[in-house]
Amino acid sequence: MNYWLIKSEPDVYSFQNLIEEGVGTWDGVRNYQARNNLRAMKLGDVALYYHSNIGLEIVGIASVVKEHFPDTTAEKGDWSAVQFKAVKPFTQPVKLSQIKADEKVNHILLVKNGRLSVMPLEKEDFFHLLSLGKTTL
DNA sequence: GCCAACGTTGGC
DNA sequence: GCCAACGTTGGC
Numbered sequence: 001m002n003y004w005l006i007k008s009e010p011d012v013y014s015f016q017n018l019i020e021e022g023v024g025t026w027d028g029v030r031n032y033q034a035r036n037n038l039r040a041m042k043l044g045d046v047a048l049y050y051h052s053n054i055g056l057e058i059v060g061i062a063s064v065v066k067e068h069f070p071d072t073t074a075e076k077g078d079w080s081a082v083q084f085k086a087v088k089p090f091t092q093p094v095k096l097s098q099i100k101a102d103e104k105v106n107h108i109l110l111v112k113n114g115r116l117s118v119m120p121l122e123k124e125d126f127f128h129l130l131s132l133g134k135t136t137l
Numbered sequence: 138g139c140c141a142a143c144g145t146t147g148g149c
Numbered sequence: 150g151c152c153a154a155c156g157t158t159g160g161c
Contacts, residue, residue, distance in 0.1 A: 007147095032156090096148080114153095115147070115156080
C-alpha cells in the first residue's frame with residue numbers, strides 16, 4: 001500500500017464531483033514527475049485529495065481503482081492516466097496554512113514543491129494529516 | 138551541455 | 150492581479 005496526495009482545482013473537478021461520478025479519470029497530467037508518480041500507483045493505494053486555487057485544503061480520501069493506462073487526451077507524447085474513486089470526505093478539511101504551521105508535516109512536497117500535482121506521501125505523514133482532519137481510513 | 142527566455146502553476 | 154517557483158524550450 002502506497003500513500004499519495006493529488007491536487008485538483010475544485011471549480012474544474014472537485015471531490016464532490018468525484019463522489020457524484022463514482023469513478024474519476026485522472027488525465028491531462030503533463031509533468032514528468034507527476035506522470036511517474038501516477039505510474040507508480042497500485043490498485044488500492046490511497047490518496048489525499050487537495051483543492052488547489054480555491055479552498056487550499058485537503059478535503060477527502062480517494063483510492064486507485066484502475067492502474068495507469070495511456071492518457072487518451074494526449075495528442076502526442078507518452079502520458080498516463082489513473083482512475084480513482086472517492087473513499088470518504090474529511091470530517092474537517094485540513095488547510096494548507098495549517099499544514100505549513102505543523103512541524104510534523106510542513107516538510108511534505110505540497111509545501112516544498114507547490115507546483116507538483118501528484119506526489120507521494122510518507123505513511124506517517126499520511127496518517128498525521130488524517131488525524132488533523134479528524135478522520136480515519 | 139549550458140543557460141537565458143518564456144510559459145504555467147498556484148499561493149498570496 | 151501579482152509574482153515566485155519551477156519546468157521546458159531553444160540558441161549557442
